[in-house]
Amino acid sequence: MTLYLLIAAGYLLGSIPFGVILTRLFGAGDLRQIGSGNIGATNVLRTGRKGLAAATLILDGAKGAVAVLLARHFVPELGDHAAMIAGAAAMIGHCYPVWLKFRGGKGVATLLGLALALAWPIGLVFAIVWLGTVLLLRISSLGGMLGAVSAPLAALAFGHQVYAIGLAGLAVIVLWRHRENIARLRAGTEPRVGGKKDAAEGAGGA
Secondary structure (H helix, E strand, O other): HHHHHHHHHHHHOOOOHHHHHHHHHHOOOOOHOOOOOOOHHHHOOOOOOOOHHHOOOOHHHHHHHHHHHHHHHOOOHHHHHHHHHHHHHHHHHOOOHHHHHOOOOOOHHHHHHHHHHHOOHHHHHHHHHHHHOOOOOOOHHHHHHHHHHHHHHHHHHHHOHHHHHHHHHHHHHHHHHHHHHHHHHHHOOOOOOOOOHHHHHHOEEE
C-alpha cells in the first residue's frame, strides 16, 4: 500500500507544471501560448526570462529526484525497485499532467533529476552527453534525446540492472515525446540554439 501511495505521490509531484506557474507568477504570460507551447525550461527561455528558465529546469529536475528520495525513505525494504518506480511516476506526471489535460513536457529535465538521485554517476553521464551535444551541434532536442538514451547505457555499465531497465523505458517515452523533433531532424529543419529560428521550437526539453 505504501508503494502505491508513493507512485501516486510521485505522479502528482511530477505533474506540477512549474514552467506554467512561474511564467504566470512573474508576468511572462501563459507558457502554453508561447513558442512551441511546451511547459519545459527550453520554452520558458523563449520568454526572454533566463532566470525563470533556469528555475524551471532545476524544479523540473527536482521533481524526479524528490520522488526517488521519498521512495528510499518510506519503502527502504524495496530498494532500487521502489526508487525506480517512484522516479518513473514523477516523469510520467511531468509528461502527462492531469492538471493540463495530460499535455505536459518532454521529460528530459525530470529524467535527469531522477537519474542523479538514483546514482549520481548515471546522472553525470546524462548531463555530459546532453550538454556536450548542445554545445557541439547546437541542437537542444538532439542533446536531450541522446542524454536520455545514454542513461540506461550508463546504468548498465555501472552495474545497475534495475535502473537500466527502468531508464530504458523512460528513454522510449522521451523519444516519443520528441517525435516531431525527430521528423524535423530527418528533414534538416530542426532549429539550432542561437540560429535564426528560435531554438525553443525544438523544445529539447525539459
